[in-house]
Structure formats: C-alpha cells, structure tokens
Amino acid sequence: MIIQTNNNNLNNIFKYIVKKSVEGYDNPDGFSATDIIKPPEVVVLLRRALSNQFDIEVDLLDSSHVVRGNAMDNFVKDAIRKYGKERYSKKGRPKESDYDIHIGKRESIILEGLGVKLSGEIDYVIDDYIHDFKNISEWTYNHLLFKYEQQLNIYAYIRIMRGLPVRGLKLDILLTNYKEGMISPPAPMLTIELPLWDFNETEKFIYNKVKNILEFEKLSTKELIEIAKENQYDEKVEAFTVIRKGKTRGRTFEVKNDNEEEALALAQADLESKSDEYVLSPRIKIKKNYEYNIIKNLLI
Numbered sequence: 001m002i003i004q005t006n007n008n009n010l011n012n013i014f015k016y017i018v019k020k021s022v023e024g025y026d027n028p029d030g031f032s033a034t035d036i037i038k039p040p041e042v043v044v045l046l047r048r049a050l051s052n053q054f055d056i057e058v059d060l061l062d063s064s065h066v067v068r069g070n071a072m073d074n075f076v077k078d079a080i081r082k083y084g085k086e087r088y089s090k091k092g093r094p095k096e097s098d099y100d101i102h103i104g105k106r107e108s109i110i111l112e113g114l115g116v117k118l119s120g121e122i123d124y125v126i127d128d129y130i131h132d133f134k135n136i137s138e139w140t141y142n143h144l145l146f147k148y149e150q151q152l153n154i155y156a157y158i159r160i161m162r163g164l165p166v167r168g169l170k171l172d173i174l175l176t177n178y179k180e181g182m183i184s185p186p187a188p189m190l191t192i193e194l195p196l197w198d199f200n201e202t203e204k205f206i207y208n209k210v211k212n213i214l215e216f217e218k219l220s221t222k223e224l225i226e227i228a229k230e231n232q233y234d235e236k237v238e239a240f241t242v243i244r245k246g247k248t249r250g251r252t253f254e255v256k257n258d259n260e261e262e263a264l265a266l267a268q269a270d271l272e273s274k275s276d277e278y279v280l281s282p283r284i285k286i287k288k289n290y291e292y293n294i295i296k297n298l299l300i
C-alpha cells in the first residue's frame with residue numbers, strides 16, 4: 001500500500017487538501033492517458049503498491065503538484081460554467097449541452113484486441129477543439145511540451161472512437177516563473193496549438209505503449225526497481241554557462257541542440273547587457289526524470 005508521510009509537518013488542513021487531491025488517481029480497471037506516457041516501470045510499481053503487494057512511503061509534499069493541478073482545474077471549470085451562463089443566458093439556451101464550450105469529463109474506451117480500458121479527462125472543449133490547462137515552469141515549456149502533445153492526442157483518439165468530433169488540440173498555459181523579456185516562452189499566459197496526429201499513428205502509439213506496460217507487468221518487483229534506478233537519471237540537458245568577463249561564476253542557461261545563439265539571447269534578455277561582455281561555456285546537465293519522484297523511496 002502507499003503510506004503517506006508528513007516529513008514537513010504540514011498542518012491538518014494541508015494534510016486534508018493533499019489527501020483529497022490524490023484520491024482517485026489510481027486506475028485499477030485500466031490505464032489513463034497520463035499512465036501510458038509515464039515510464040512503464042513506474043506505472044506497474046504504483047499499481048502493485050495500490051493493490052497492497054508491497055508498501056511504499058510517499059511524503060505529502062511530493063504530491064503538491066497534484067494539489068496545484070486540481071486547484072487550477074477546479075478554477076478553470078468554474079470559470080467555464082460562469083462564462084457559458086453569461087454568454088447564453090440572453091439567447092434562451094441555458095442547457096450546457098447547447099453550448100459550444102463543454103466542460104470535460106472522464107471518458108473511456110476498450111482497446112480492441114487487448115481488452116484494456118483506456119480513459120482520459122479533458123479540461124474543456126471549445127468548438128470541437130480539445131483544451132488542456134497547464135500551470136508549468138519555463139523549463140517544462142521548453143523541454144516537455146512533447147508529453148502534453150502525446151496526452152492530448154490520446155484524448156483525441158478516445159473522443160474519435162466514441163464518435164465525437166475533434167478539430168484540433170490547444171494547450172492553455174500559465175507560467176509559474178515567467179520573467180519579462182524571456183525569449184521562450186514569450187508571455188506569462190498563452191494558448192498554443194499542438195499537432196493533431198494521424199488517427200492510425202495515434203492508435204499505433206497507444207497500443208505500443210499499453211503492450212509495453214503489459215510486458216513490464218510480467219517482471220518481478222525487484223527487477224522493476226532495478227530498471228527504475230537505472231532510468232531515473234536519463235534526462236541529459238544541453239546547457240551553457242554564461243559568465244561575465246572578469247567574473248568566475250555565471251548562470252547556466254538550458255538550450256536545445258547546443259544552440260549557442262539561443263543561449264546568448266537568453267543571457268541578454270535576462271541580464272540586459274551586451275553580448276561581448278560574456279563568455280559561453282558548454283556543459284551537460286544531468287536531470288532526474290520527475291516521473292520517478294513518487295517512487296524515490298524505493299530507489300535508495
């Protein structure tokens with residue numbers, strides 16, 4: 001089972017909020033869209049812990065991202081309800097089913113040939129565009145948008161299989177650490193359109209991911225933990241340390257593909273100075289994959 005600890009002495013109100021936020025995140029009857037884009041060993045280990053095959057300690061603070069996500073989700077859905085009522089109250093169309101904006105709900109299908117339920121919960125749909133709201137950092141914006149592209153395309157697949165139309169995918173973003181003058185992202189709040197994949201390619205992606213998880217379920221818990229230990233530091237991030245001339249220390253800017261020009265632009269935007277005052281030192285940063293945080297006590 002999952003044993004929640006309180007190493008940071010959160011008060012009872014915080015404890016209640018966190019515990020209520022993480023309730024229902026297990027999916028014993030199948031897989032969610034977010035399950036199948038996680039490392040398979042993490043998914044299987046969590047499912048075994050939830051089915052009481054072994055104990056795992058998870059500190060309440062490690063679930064803080066779920067609290068933020070749920071808080072934002074509830075706020076957005078409340079805003080959609082109010083927006084819909086204000087927009088249509090004068091037109092005599094008070095029913096939510098008549099709106100061109102719909103609050104998302106959990107939808108599921110059975111994957112033919114596997115007998116596995118696949119589910120997903122969209123935030124909202126406007127004019128048949130799937131929208132998902134994300135409260136994320138600059139680093140996540142610049143490095144992990146592909147994860148959200150996968151997630152939203154899985155949502156699209158589920159809706160299409162249920163006979164519902166999908167025109168496109170949009171991500172509504174609120175940046176947690178935006179600073180004025182940033183090159184990427186260009187604003188603290190923005191909506192971006194993500195690619196809508198070919199249906200057959202999406203189906204192939206989903207089936208491969210689910211089959212991979214089912215294969216991992218054949219491994220022992222000890223084998224899964226060893227795989228997780230090996231994979232938890234698999235994110236190598238190309239970066240530059242930008243140092244002012246005459247100084248010994250600088251700030252590191254993570255960039256894509258060793259792009260020196262991008263690193264320098266970030267430095268100029270952040271420090272508001274001329275490029276000839278800096279020296280660029282390439283480096284590799286090893287980042288721990290955040291997906292492994294919830295099982296970190298197994299990986300010691």
